[in-house]
Amino acid sequence: MASRSLKLRLHVFSSKLHKWLALLIGAQVLLWMGTGALMSFLDLEEVRSEHIVSRAAQILPARAELPEWLERQDDVVSVATRALDGKVVTEVRRADGGVTLHDPHSGRLLSPISAATARAIARRAWIGPETSVNAARLVERDVGTEFRGPFPAWQITYDDRDATRVYIGASSGTILSARSDTWRLFDFIWGLHIMDWTQRDRINSWWLLLFGIAGTFIALSGFVLLANRLPRIRWLSWKRKSGS
Structure with a gap:
């Protein structure tokens, strides 16, 4: 009898521990699944406002003071002097994204580097x-x-x-x-997290969307089941016992 009583108490304790842990952890799972599903619906270009705000660099004005040795000036976006391996170089960036390095005085092309x-x-x-x-x-x-x-x-x-x-x-x-x-x-774990096993940068895949929605319903249904198992306060019974 003592052994059965101990097992019963252990069962009750484990059940309560599982219930409250499920409540705490389930809340986070619900948030993770819900927000994951929501992110899968959103377009990254719209999130970054790339569809309405251009990031294109501005071309330098025609009157900008540029080195005399610089031949093509109509698509230059920046000219900067910086250090490269302890030497001074001039960096020229163009509108197409191209970058070249030059000797500041002669304009001699130094790139690509060795x-x-x-x-x-x-x-x-x-x-x-x-x-x-x-x-x-x-x-x-x-x-x-x-x-x-x-x-x-x-x-x-x-x-x-x-x-x-x-x-x-x-x-x-x-x-x-x-x-x-x-x-x-980290890259491997990130790929598992967003369910993109090849590119690691797609958070809009159907896999993630479907699993996010399914996980949200699983978490919600778990909360419903948990609520049904929570102790209920029977006010009428309590009132009768208290004689009120």
Whole structure:
């Protein structure tokens, strides 16, 4: 009898614990599913207002003071002087997104940068535990989900334990992205979360939408079932027992 009583108390305790945990966790699941379904309905272009607000860069005015050696000036959006591997260069950006590097005085074209320059940029950028540059490779197309341009770019691989890679624009000499095993793990988990196993950037897939809607109904039905199992206060019975 004592054993049965202990099992009964354990069953009741477990049931109550499960019920209240389900209530707390179920609320978050409901929010996750509901908001996930809502995000799947929304168009990212509209979310970012890209359909009504242009991000196109403005062309420099015709009277802007530009270097004499700059031949094509009708599509220039910016001219800047900056450092590249310890040297001064002039960066010219054009309306089509193209970037070129020049000698500030002669206008001599300095881009695309060489592998040696890309390696030197990567070594200067490294601030982690001491390591070395393991390899440099020119890439001209997508590297899985890790890097999607702009191209061409130098892929520089460090010899660290996290297999870190940086991608340096061959035209601009700037670091475009840095990737490591930690990033790759996050990218994989993100793909599972949004149910996009290939591109990792589509939150409007039918898979996510259907599962989000289904999950919302599951959570809502769970709350209905939970409400039916909650202890009910019987006011009439209580009044009769209290004699009121």
